[in-house]
Amino acid sequence: MNKIKRNKPNILITGTPGTGKSSLAEQIANSHQFNHFDISQLVKEKGLDDGFDEEFQCLIIDEDKVCDELEEPMCKGGCVVDHHSSEWFPERWFDLVIVLQTDIQVLYKRLEKRGYIEKKITNNIDCEIMQTMLDEALGAYKEEIVITLPSNNVEDSESNQAKISNWIEQWQNINSLHSDI
Numbered sequence: 553m554n555k556i557k558r559n560k561p562n563i564l565i566t567g568t569p570g571t572g573k574s575s576l577a578e579q580i581a582n583s584h585q586f587n588h589f590d591i592s593q594l595v596k597e598k599g600l601d602d603g604f605d606e607e608f609q610c611l612i613i614d615e616d617k618v619c620d621e622l623e624e625p626m627c628k629g630g631c632v633v634d635h636h637s638s639e640w641f642p643e644r645w646f647d648l649v650i651v652l653q654t655d656i657q658v659l660y661k662r663l664e665k666r667g668y669i670e671k672k673i674t675n676n677i678d679c680e681i682m683q684t685m686l687d688e689a690l691g692a693y694k695e696e697i698v699i700t701l702p703s704n705n706v707e708d709s710e711s712n713q714a715k716i717s718n719w720i721e722q723w724q725n726i727n728s729l730h731s732d733i
Protein backbone atom coordinates (compact mmCIF):
# COMPACT_ATOMS: atom_id res chain seq x y z
CA MET A 553 0.00 0.00 0.00
CA ASN A 554 1.15 3.50 -0.83
CA LYS A 555 1.19 5.22 2.58
CA ILE A 556 1.37 8.99 2.82
CA LYS A 557 3.82 9.76 5.60
CA ARG A 558 3.77 13.56 5.60
CA ASN A 559 1.06 15.65 7.23
CA LYS A 560 1.73 18.52 4.88
CA PRO A 561 2.56 18.28 1.16
CA ASN A 562 5.75 19.44 -0.53
CA ILE A 563 5.48 21.62 -3.62
CA LEU A 564 8.10 22.31 -6.29
CA ILE A 565 7.74 25.52 -8.28
CA THR A 566 9.83 25.50 -11.41
CA GLY A 567 10.04 27.50 -14.65
CA THR A 568 12.42 29.68 -16.63
CA PRO A 569 14.26 32.34 -14.58
CA GLY A 570 12.06 35.43 -14.23
CA THR A 571 8.71 33.63 -14.49
CA GLY A 572 7.96 34.41 -10.84
CA LYS A 573 8.86 31.22 -8.95
CA SER A 574 10.30 32.92 -5.86
CA SER A 575 7.45 35.44 -5.63
CA LEU A 576 4.78 32.72 -5.76
CA ALA A 577 6.70 30.38 -3.45
CA GLU A 578 7.06 33.12 -0.85
CA GLN A 579 3.35 33.96 -1.00
CA ILE A 580 2.37 30.30 -0.59
CA ALA A 581 4.86 29.75 2.23
CA ASN A 582 3.61 32.84 4.09
CA SER A 583 -0.06 31.99 3.81
CA HIS A 584 0.34 28.33 4.83
CA GLN A 585 3.29 28.55 7.24
CA PHE A 586 5.36 26.38 4.89
CA ASN A 587 9.15 26.50 4.64
CA HIS A 588 10.36 28.21 1.49
CA PHE A 589 13.60 26.98 -0.08
CA ASP A 590 14.87 29.14 -2.93
CA ILE A 591 17.64 26.82 -4.16
CA SER A 592 19.89 29.56 -5.59
CA GLN A 593 19.63 31.49 -2.33
CA LEU A 594 20.21 28.37 -0.23
CA VAL A 595 23.34 27.47 -2.23
CA LYS A 596 24.73 30.97 -1.67
CA GLU A 597 23.89 31.09 2.04
CA LYS A 598 25.14 27.60 2.93
CA GLY A 599 28.04 27.33 0.48
CA LEU A 600 26.47 24.36 -1.34
CA ASP A 601 28.27 25.20 -4.58
CA ASP A 602 30.89 23.54 -6.68
CA GLY A 603 32.61 26.68 -7.99
CA PHE A 604 31.61 29.61 -10.20
CA ASP A 605 30.42 29.49 -13.80
CA GLU A 606 32.23 32.39 -15.51
CA GLU A 607 30.21 32.08 -18.71
CA PHE A 608 26.82 32.45 -17.05
CA GLN A 609 28.07 34.39 -14.03
CA CYS A 610 26.47 32.13 -11.44
CA LEU A 611 27.40 29.55 -8.83
CA ILE A 612 27.58 25.90 -9.94
CA ILE A 613 25.25 23.94 -7.69
CA ASP A 614 26.52 20.89 -5.85
CA GLU A 615 23.32 18.87 -6.22
CA ASP A 616 24.31 16.17 -3.72
CA LYS A 617 24.99 18.76 -1.03
CA VAL A 618 21.63 20.44 -1.67
CA CYS A 619 19.79 17.10 -1.50
CA ASP A 620 21.52 16.23 1.77
CA GLU A 621 20.66 19.64 3.23
CA LEU A 622 16.97 19.34 2.30
CA GLU A 623 16.33 15.66 3.09
CA GLU A 624 15.14 16.25 6.67
CA PRO A 625 12.72 19.15 6.04
CA MET A 626 11.37 17.44 2.93
CA CYS A 627 10.63 14.28 4.91
CA LYS A 628 8.68 16.36 7.43
CA GLY A 629 6.62 18.04 4.66
CA GLY A 630 5.26 21.58 4.35
CA CYS A 631 8.04 22.77 2.02
CA VAL A 632 7.87 24.95 -1.08
CA VAL A 633 11.00 24.59 -3.19
CA ASP A 634 11.70 26.94 -6.08
CA HIS A 635 14.26 26.34 -8.77
CA HIS A 636 14.52 26.55 -12.56
CA SER A 637 15.70 22.94 -12.80
CA SER A 638 13.64 20.04 -11.45
CA GLU A 639 15.09 16.72 -12.57
CA TRP A 640 17.79 16.19 -9.95
CA PHE A 641 15.60 16.27 -6.85
CA PRO A 642 14.37 12.90 -5.52
CA GLU A 643 11.00 12.26 -7.15
CA ARG A 644 9.56 11.06 -3.82
CA TRP A 645 9.93 14.54 -2.30
CA PHE A 646 7.11 16.24 -4.19
CA ASP A 647 3.34 15.97 -4.22
CA LEU A 648 2.80 18.79 -6.71
CA VAL A 649 5.12 20.22 -9.37
CA ILE A 650 4.16 23.62 -10.77
CA VAL A 651 5.70 24.93 -13.98
CA LEU A 652 5.20 28.69 -14.33
CA GLN A 653 4.93 30.08 -17.84
CA THR A 654 5.29 33.69 -18.98
CA ASP A 655 4.61 35.33 -22.34
CA ILE A 656 7.87 35.95 -24.18
CA GLN A 657 7.57 39.77 -24.38
CA VAL A 658 6.74 40.00 -20.67
CA LEU A 659 9.63 37.71 -19.73
CA TYR A 660 12.07 39.60 -21.95
CA LYS A 661 11.25 42.87 -20.17
CA ARG A 662 11.64 41.28 -16.71
CA LEU A 663 15.07 39.83 -17.59
CA GLU A 664 16.19 43.09 -19.24
CA LYS A 665 15.17 44.98 -16.09
CA ARG A 666 17.43 42.69 -14.07
CA GLY A 667 20.40 43.84 -16.15
CA TYR A 668 21.14 40.36 -17.53
CA ILE A 669 23.67 40.20 -20.37
CA GLU A 670 22.11 39.64 -23.81
CA LYS A 671 23.38 36.05 -24.02
CA LYS A 672 21.72 35.16 -20.72
CA ILE A 673 18.44 36.79 -21.80
CA THR A 674 18.46 34.95 -25.15
CA ASN A 675 19.23 31.66 -23.45
CA ASN A 676 16.34 32.02 -21.04
CA ILE A 677 13.93 33.21 -23.73
CA ASP A 678 14.87 30.16 -25.86
CA CYS A 679 14.13 27.91 -22.88
CA GLU A 680 10.71 29.49 -22.45
CA ILE A 681 9.90 29.16 -26.16
CA MET A 682 11.01 25.51 -26.20
CA GLN A 683 9.15 24.77 -22.92
CA THR A 684 12.38 23.26 -21.62
CA MET A 685 11.37 23.40 -17.94
CA LEU A 686 8.02 21.75 -18.65
CA ASP A 687 9.70 18.93 -20.59
CA GLU A 688 12.20 18.47 -17.79
CA ALA A 689 9.45 18.29 -15.14
CA LEU A 690 7.40 15.84 -17.22
CA GLY A 691 10.48 13.68 -17.66
CA ALA A 692 11.16 13.57 -13.94
CA TYR A 693 7.72 13.35 -12.27
CA LYS A 694 4.42 11.57 -12.86
CA GLU A 695 2.34 13.53 -15.37
CA GLU A 696 -0.62 13.75 -12.96
CA ILE A 697 1.30 15.81 -10.41
CA VAL A 698 2.75 18.29 -12.95
CA ILE A 699 0.68 21.39 -13.74
CA THR A 700 1.40 24.57 -15.70
CA LEU A 701 0.23 27.99 -14.52
CA PRO A 702 0.48 31.34 -16.33
CA SER A 703 2.51 34.07 -14.63
CA ASN A 704 2.14 37.32 -16.54
CA ASN A 705 0.35 39.73 -14.22
CA VAL A 706 -1.20 40.35 -10.80
CA GLU A 707 -4.42 38.57 -11.79
CA ASP A 708 -2.42 35.42 -12.62
CA SER A 709 -0.59 35.70 -9.34
CA GLU A 710 -3.84 35.92 -7.33
CA SER A 711 -5.46 33.11 -9.27
CA ASN A 712 -2.39 30.88 -8.84
CA GLN A 713 -2.32 31.46 -5.10
CA ALA A 714 -6.01 30.56 -4.83
CA LYS A 715 -5.58 27.39 -6.91
CA ILE A 716 -2.60 26.21 -4.90
CA SER A 717 -4.30 26.99 -1.59
CA ASN A 718 -7.32 24.90 -2.65
CA TRP A 719 -5.01 22.09 -3.68
CA ILE A 720 -3.17 22.18 -0.32
CA GLU A 721 -6.49 22.07 1.55
CA GLN A 722 -7.67 19.08 -0.48
CA TRP A 723 -4.36 17.27 -0.04
CA GLN A 724 -4.52 17.75 3.70
CA ASN A 725 -8.14 16.53 3.87
CA ILE A 726 -7.25 13.36 1.98
CA ASN A 727 -4.13 12.84 4.09
CA SER A 728 -5.95 13.18 7.41
CA LEU A 729 -8.57 10.66 6.18
CA HIS A 730 -5.76 8.23 5.33
CA SER A 731 -4.14 8.56 8.73
CA ASP A 732 -7.48 7.72 10.47
CA ILE A 733 -7.70 4.32 8.76
Ligand SMILES: Nc1ncnc2c1ncn2[C@@H]1O[C@H](COP(=O)(O)OP(=O)(O)OP(=O)(O)O)[C@@H](O)[C@H]1O
Binds near residue numbers: 568635704706
Ligand atom coordinates in the same frame (compact mmCIF):
# COMPACT_ATOMS: atom_id res chain seq x y z
N1 LIG B 1 2.54 37.18 -11.82
C1 LIG B 1 3.40 38.21 -11.91
N2 LIG B 1 2.99 39.38 -12.45
C2 LIG B 1 3.85 40.44 -12.56
N3 LIG B 1 5.12 40.43 -12.14
C3 LIG B 1 5.58 39.28 -11.58
C4 LIG B 1 4.75 38.13 -11.44
N4 LIG B 1 5.48 37.15 -10.85
C5 LIG B 1 6.70 37.68 -10.65
N5 LIG B 1 6.76 38.96 -11.06
C6 LIG B 1 7.93 39.83 -11.06
O1 LIG B 1 8.86 39.27 -11.95
C7 LIG B 1 10.18 39.39 -11.45
C8 LIG B 1 10.81 37.99 -11.33
O2 LIG B 1 10.15 37.29 -10.29
P1 LIG B 1 10.90 36.19 -9.42
O3 LIG B 1 12.19 36.70 -8.91
O4 LIG B 1 9.89 35.69 -8.44
O5 LIG B 1 11.18 35.10 -10.56
P2 LIG B 1 11.97 33.73 -10.47
O6 LIG B 1 11.32 32.83 -11.45
O7 LIG B 1 12.04 33.26 -9.06
O8 LIG B 1 13.42 34.12 -10.97
P3 LIG B 1 14.83 33.34 -10.68
O9 LIG B 1 14.70 31.98 -11.21
O10 LIG B 1 15.85 34.13 -11.43
O11 LIG B 1 15.05 33.41 -9.20
C9 LIG B 1 10.06 40.12 -10.10
O12 LIG B 1 10.30 41.49 -10.32
C10 LIG B 1 8.62 39.88 -9.70
O13 LIG B 1 8.13 40.92 -8.88
